[in-house]
Amino acid sequence: MYPILKRLYKSKAVRFVRHLALAGFLVVLLAVIALLPYRISLALGRLLGWLACYTAAGYRKKVDSNLREAFGHLPQESIKSIREETFMNIGMNLVEFGMLNFRPADFWRNKIDLEGKDILDRYLDGGKGIILLSAHIGNWELLGAYLAMAGYPVNVVAREIYDKRLDLLLVSLRSRRRVNTIYRHGRANMKKMVAAVKRKELLGILIDQDTSVGGVYVEFFGKPAYTPTAVSQFARIRNSVVLPAFIYRKSDMKHQVVIMEAVGGGADIAAETQEYTKIIEDFIRNHPAQWVWMHPRWKKKK
Numbered sequence: 001m002y003p004i005l006k007r008l009y010k011s012k013a014v015r016f017v018r019h020l021a022l023a024g025f026l027v028v029l030l031a032v033i034a035l036l037p038y039r040i041s042l043a044l045g046r047l048l049g050w051l052a053c054y055t056a057a058g059y060r061k062k063v064d065s066n067l068r069e070a071f072g073h074l075p076q077e078s079i080k081s082i083r084e085e086t087f088m089n090i091g092m093n094l095v096e097f098g099m100l101n102f103r104p105a106d107f108w109r110n111k112i113d114l115e116g117k118d119i120l121d122r123y124l125d126g127g128k129g130i131i132l133l134s135a136h137i138g139n140w141e142l143l144g145a146y147l148a149m150a151g152y153p154v155n156v157v158a159r160e161i162y163d164k165r166l167d168l169l170l171v172s173l174r175s176r177r178r179v180n181t182i183y184r185h186g187r188a189n190m191k192k193m194v195a196a197v198k199r200k201e202l203l204g205i206l207i208d209q210d211t212s213v214g215g216v217y218v219e220f221f222g223k224p225a226y227t228p229t230a231v232s233q234f235a236r237i238r239n240s241v242v243l244p245a246f247i248y249r250k251s252d253m254k255h256q257v258v259i260m261e262a263v264g265g266g267a268d269i270a271a272e273t274q275e276y277t278k279i280i281e282d283f284i285r286n287h288p289a290q291w292v293w294m295h296p297r298w299k300k301k302k
Contacts, residue, residue, distance in 0.1 A: 032044075033045075033095045033098050033099050034098070034099055034102040038099070038103075038107075038111075039253075041095045041096075041099060042092050042095065042096075042253060044091075044095060045088070045091035045092035045093070045094055045095035045096070046088040046091055046092055047091070048091040048094070048095075049087040049088035049089065049090050049091025049092065050084065050087060050088055050091070052087050052090075052091065053083065053084055053087035053088075059087075059294040060083065060087075062293070062294050062295075062296065063083045063086060063087075063293040063294050064079060064083060066293045066294075066295075066296075066297060066298075067079045067082055067083060067293055069221065069223060069298065070221040071288070081289075082288050082289045082293075083293070085289030085290075086289050086290070086291070086292070086293050086294075089138075089249060089289060089290050090292070092139070092249070093138075093139045093141070093142075096139055096142060097139070097141050097142070097173065100141075100142070100145055100173060100177060101173060101176045101177065105149040108142075108145070108146060108149060109146075109149065109150075111254050111255060112142070112146050112247075112254065112255040112256075112257060113254065113255070113256050113257065114146075114150070114257045114259070115256065115257065115258050115259065116243075116245075116257075116258060116259025116260060117150075117259065119243065119259050119260070119261060119262075120152070120243065120259050123241050123243065123262065124152075124200060127200060127239060128200065128239055128240060128241045129196070129197035129198060129199070129200050129201065129203070129237060129239060129240040129241070130197075130200075130201070130202045130203065130240070130241060130243055131197065131203050131205060131231055131234045131235060131240060131241070131242045131243070132202055132203065132204040132205065132243055132244075132245040133205065133207065133231050133242050133243065133244045133245065133263070133276050133279070133280075134204055134205070134206050134244070134245050134246060135206050135207070135208035135246065135280045135283070135284070135291070136206060136208055136209065136291060136292040136295070137208075137246050137247065137248060137280075137283060137284065137287065137290050137291050138246065138247040138248040138249050138255065138287070138290045139247060139249065139255060140206065140247060141174070142247060142255060143204075143245065143246070143247040143257060144156050144174070144177075144179045144204055145174070145177040145179055146247075146255075146257060147202060147257075148177050148178040148179050149177065149178075152201075152202050153196075153199070153201035153202060154178065154179045154180065154201070154202045154204065155179075155180045155181075155182055155192075155193070155196045155201055155202065155203050155204065156174070156179060156180070156181055156182070156203075156204040157182050157183075157184050157193060157203065157204065157205045157206075157230070158181050158182070158183060158184065159183070159184055159211065160183050160185075180196075182196070182203075184211075184213060184230075185213075193234065194234075194237060197234060197237045197240050198237065198239075200239075203234065204245070205228075205230050205231050205234070207227055207228045207230065207231055207273070207276060207277070207280070208227075208277075208280050208291075208297075209228075209292075209295050209297065210225065210226045210227075210295070210296060210297055210298070210299045210300055211228060213228050213230065214228065214229055214230070214233075215227050215228045215229050215273075216229055216269065216270045216273055217302045218270065218273050218274040218277045219274065219277070219278075220277055220281055220297065220298075221281060223298055224298075224301075224302040225277070225297055225298055226299075226300040226302075227273055227277055228273075229269050229270075229273050231264075231272075231273070231276055232264065232269040232272040232273050232276070233269065235264045235272070241262045241264075242262060242263055242264040242276070243259055243260060243261070243262055243263075244258075244259075244260040244263060244276075244279050244280075244283075245257070245258070245259050245260070246258050246283050248283075248287045248290050249290060260279070263275060263276065263279065264276070
């Protein structure tokens with residue numbers, strides 16, 4: 001009986017209904033959190049994340065498995081604590097992204113501190129195109145939106161979501177904050193990325209996931225992980241530079257954006273990608289509960 005129910009659950013008709021219900025839920029959620037005070041919305045997000053932690057068994061098991069892969073030396077109680085905080089951070093990310101366009105820019109400026117603005121301005125004033133090396137840490141959607149609100153021209157490379165309704169919602173929410181989305185596949189989109197760098201704009205690329213794009217195997221938490229080489233390849237565009245850029249949530253619930261000094265150079269794409277991955281890993285080690293541990297990072301085998 002179970003295989004029959006499983007096939008039914010994955011059928012096109014049921015999948016359509018599930019996606020439609022999810023889109024409807026998100027629209028209702030956006031409407032609710034748009035009316036609530038910020039602190040109450042965050043509390044709601046934490047609650048949703050905590051509930052997901054103990055109802056989405058598959059994701060919970062994946063998080064525990066990945067945490068043991070990365071931090072095998074930690075006791076189970078520490079693993080559990082990081083796991084819960086990971087889900088609750090994702091919940092808060094969701095409600096913050098939902099209210100992003102319902103709060104003025106000054107509201108978000110008061111919620112976010114920027115470290116490294118001088119680095120960013122120095123390279124832009126020097127006529128450099130900026131490739132922002134980033135990852136799914138903290139509220140990564142807020143990172144691009146904040147930089148756009150600060151007056152920087154921001155483009156982000158993203159995967160087109162499986163459901164067109166959700167994808168349209170996500171892209172339109174970004175666009176309203178002047179964040180331009182460029183899909184990662186296709187020659188035309190590749191030309192858009194190159195053009196953005198040549199126009200001396202910011203091009204944000206996240207390389208911390210195992211995806212179906214060109215990549216190499218590098219060490220991530222001591223294990224081979226298939227990693228996109230896009231950042232290293234775009235770094236070869238004339239007058240461009242790679243700046244690591246991350247965001248994390250502080251204990252007072254405000255956010256900290258960190259822009260680091262330029263990295264990269266040389267002819268070895270694999271070595272550069274390893275260097276970029278080490279920067280991401282070090283940042284995750286400093287803020288372990290703010291990365292998306294439910295992602296199957298070591299899915300592909302070398």
